Amino acid sequence: MAQRESQIVLGLDPDPAALWPQATGAAQTPADAVAAHCRALIDAAGPACVAVKPQLACFERLGAAGWRALEATVAHARGRGLLTIADGKRGDIDVTAAAYGQALFDTLGVDIATVNPLMGGDAVRPFIDAARARSEPAGVLLLVRTSNPGAADIEDLELAAGGTVWERLAALAAELGAAGVGAAGLSDVGAVVGATEPRHLARARELMPHAVFLLPGVGAQGGRVEQLAPAFAPGRAGGLVSASRSIAGAHLVAGGDPADCARAEAERLRALAWALAG
Numbered sequence: 001m002a003q004r005e006s007q008i009v010l011g012l013d014p015d016p017a018a019l020w021p022q023a024t025g026a027a028q029t030p031a032d033a034v035a036a037h038c039r040a041l042i043d044a045a046g047p048a049c050v051a052v053k054p055q056l057a058c059f060e061r062l063g064a065a066g067w068r069a070l071e072a073t074v075a076h077a078r079g080r081g082l083l084t085i086a087d088g089k090r091g092d093i094d095v096t097a098a099a100y101g102q103a104l105f106d107t108l109g110v111d112i113a114t115v116n117p118l119m120g121g122d123a124v125r126p127f128i129d130a131a132r133a134r135s136e137p138a139g140v141l142l143l144v145r146t147s148n149p150g151a152a153d154i155e156d157l158e159l160a161a162g163g164t165v166w167e168r169l170a171a172l173a174a175e176l177g178a179a180g181v182g183a184a185g186l187s188d189v190g191a192v193v194g195a196t197e198p199r200h201l202a203r204a205r206e207l208m209p210h211a212v213f214l215l216p217g218v219g220a221q222g223g224r225v226e227q228l229a230p231a232f233a234p235g236r237a238g239g240l241v242s243a244s245r246s247i248a249g250a251h252l253v254a255g256g257d258p259a260d261c262a263r264a265e266a267e268r269l270r271a272l273a274w275a276l277a278g
Helices: 030-048 056-060 064-079 094-108 121-132 165-180 198-207 250-254 258-277
Strands: 008-012 051-054 083-090 112-115 139-145 189-193 213-215 239-243
Touching: 008 030, 008 258, 030 051, 030 064, 030 258, 051 056, 051 064, 056 064, 056 083, 064 083, 064 094, 083 094, 094 112, 094 121, 112 121, 121 139, 121 165, 139 165, 139 198, 165 189, 165 198, 189 198, 198 213, 239 258, 250 258
Parallel strands: 008 051, 008 239, 051 083, 083 112, 112 139, 139 189, 189 213, 213 239
Antiparallel strands: none
16 A cells, blocks of 8 residues: 555446447457456556456356456456455355365456355355464455445444444454454454445444544445545555546446546545545
């Protein structure tokens, strides 16, 4: 973040029916087109970002070819100096969780993975173990208070012991990440905290003082960078501001070349977040 002066995460949610035609004209298959689109988007917006976040489902729906496109996209992003966040929201019993961890951190080679903690700590620890076993630093981001409207159906429910479901998940994230706090005061276990509900950020930061927050929902989902200040209480590296459609589809709003518009929107978000977190 310090090198790039950016906290922006470029979300990659490629829809084969809505790709940049300038980037995909020579592609032979839908998976080839997705890979070409992602390369072009990374090349255009990546310099203003610190990480990319491929949504795994958008690649997996294309079968084996889609997984190859995902591998190529991750490799391209890493070659451009970007961190890679696998957004699959995996979560299962410990044996399966360990296999997921190997698939994401060892086979795919991402730096960070999103994990669903609703099955409890034993379903999360294998992901953390897989991340910590890597020779390069890696980490996980637990779903705590997500950005979708339906999050309130479960995550905001009051518990008999007090507090809400999401607050208990926050406490779990802090507990599991305690052993992974580094010299900068941040843990390798972070949290997904939706930018669409900024009223929760101060409480989330109180419960997770060392966690890196991934803040999805900026742009198309209605979240605004200006409301995210509590996330950066530990410093600029405390928050990752994620934007997907608002960057990839910026040309649909502003008009003009998709790459130029994506670059401009990513840079606008970068400057806004960097100034806010200062």
